[in-house]
Amino acid sequence: MAKQLLKGNVAFAEAAVRFGLQAYFGYPITPQSEALEHLSGRMLREARVFLQAESEVAAINMVYGAACCGVRVMTSTSGPGFSLMAEGLSYIAGSEIPVVVVNMMRGGPGLGNIQPSQADYFFMTKSAGHGDFHPIVLAPASVQEIIDMMGLAFELAEKYRTLVLIAGDGSLGQMMESAELPPMQPLPALRPNWAVTGADGREPNVITSLYLVAEHLEEVNLRLQAKLADIRQHEVRFVEAQTADAELLLVAYGTSGRICTSVMRQARQKGIKVGLLRPQTLWPFPAQRIGELCEQVRGILVVEMSAGQMLEDVDHAAGGRVPIRFHGRMGGMIPMVDDVLADLQALATSLGLAP
Amino acid sequence: MSQAVAVPEDMEQVYAYPRSLTQANSHYCPGCVHGIVHRLVAEVIDELGIREKTIGVAPVGCAVLVYNYINTDFVEAAHGRAPAMATGIKRVSPDKIVFTYQGDGDLAAIGTAEIIHAANRGERITTVFINNAIYGMTGGQMAPTTLEGMITTSTPGGRDHLLAGYPMRMSEILAQTAGAVYVAREAALDLAGIRRTKRAIKRAFLAQIHGLGFASVEVLATCPTNWGLDPWAAMQWAKENLGAFYPLDTFKITDEVKALPV
């Protein structure tokens, strides 16, 4: 496939179609509505299911229903819509059904605005609904990466029968970049044996998250936790740049991670030995690698479009071994390279590392 | 176990346990109408021969465990979301028969948006709606369908419309949607009513089998436990009081549905 100029929202929607998306249910919300618009025509042309729901609450429950039938299904939204979906996400997690949800984060809290943000980090990684669970959270930093991660998201969702969230932000959804789409994948002919397909020649399948006996529900939770431990062990993903000789470490994901790539380049030109760790999975978080790097680097600068949410995970991973600074912008503001660079230089100076 | 009694040779069985009902003893209180309507749904599924391709969507409320009793594939929805879940299922499985079984809290309060939009889209699903004018599972609080003056655990002085609004006639509302092809209210409160209820449920399933659109049957029922009446007295009370506010009628039926042989 040749590269083409693609808008982030259209790119992930089209990628999903090519990775075998069989049904999409969604509700328009800025800054991701182009995905829904793209799929409204595209899915019908492929004789697949597209439906604009009456709310995000309905959308996620339609997704839940379709997912119970064992098909590849997804929805996409942004902060306020994601809040409404929390109920459904918990049921999906509780009944261990594969579902993919894209959240193009925007400024909050409340109605906030439609500019990019990373302030749903806590919500997505730690508390996407009531009860004990973590979704897998993927964090793309470019249009190409969001395309690639759509395929990964479906694979992981089905491999672990779990919820996979894609943590994008408004800028990623709205930006246009050159990227390559995958070829069309054939749709599976069969549905998995756990799905509801009609009890023909077998006992009925019941998909539920209700376990009224405490001992039973604890067992279910223990099994869920064991699965999450397995995911934690095998599915941590991150990109590392110039860490071999790094004395300082930038930790940032998504759009902030891209900005930090520029910061790193400029800092290197000024003689600051800085590396970058960009988590591609926010859950499971690359805590172990950050811990290892803490044996090498002298200080960390965390950059986010929030008041400092991933910061807590970095802090936990570092375990007090090195000083951590934070550069955050909120309300739809994007960190500027010069400002981050200034903070990095200040950190270097405070550690006696300034060239 | 049944008593070991020899059946005379010249006798024929006129009532047998439905195939689409599991052998499980239900968790329902003695005399609960859910048991009757579960049985009717199972009988209809048997008569239509659709058990192997039917997928049920369970509600939240007393009937939350309906999947333990009706012997088909089932999913358990969040409170009120059964029509949305059923929509998702039906859209990706158009050859299956999908039904929701919902109570008045589930359908008429928290799930009002989902049921109205599913009906209005003309989703090819069947909804069985049990209206006993109270929240049974959570301990007898006011439902949207609770009558004015009715005492519940959250309307200790009786439902007062100035404070808590008026009872809602959901079937009349659903009948307004263009996508609904069959909307009826029956009462499983006496033999004739139970027979009519079964016939209506069968019609609602047939409408789906023929791909005609959204079909729902509201069933007036009792809650002996939370009404504080014995099961028989509760049925008489319901006939007199619920029946007075909620008329038994077919609020919408298209010509195609009318033409279906039930």
Added chain:
Amino acid sequence: MALGMVLIDVDRCKGCGLCTHICPVSILALSKDTLNVRGYHPVMVTDTEACIGCASCAMICPDVVFTVYRRRRETRSAVARTASAQAGVISG
């Protein structure tokens, strides 16, 4: 010779009593002296000969306790004749 016969799955019964009210020949009653495995006084038939096999009990039972049999059409009239003849003897 009864026209009908009901079999009762005693341990399914919750003793709600709906069938005792609906039975047109009033031959169903809750057994006050026995409890089933679930701790309810289950329903019982007080006069097996009087059962007409109408299945009203099965129609109203929320717990599917009843299996109902009815004498086939061809023998039903003979039974009815016998019954009325007996009644004649008693009254006469």
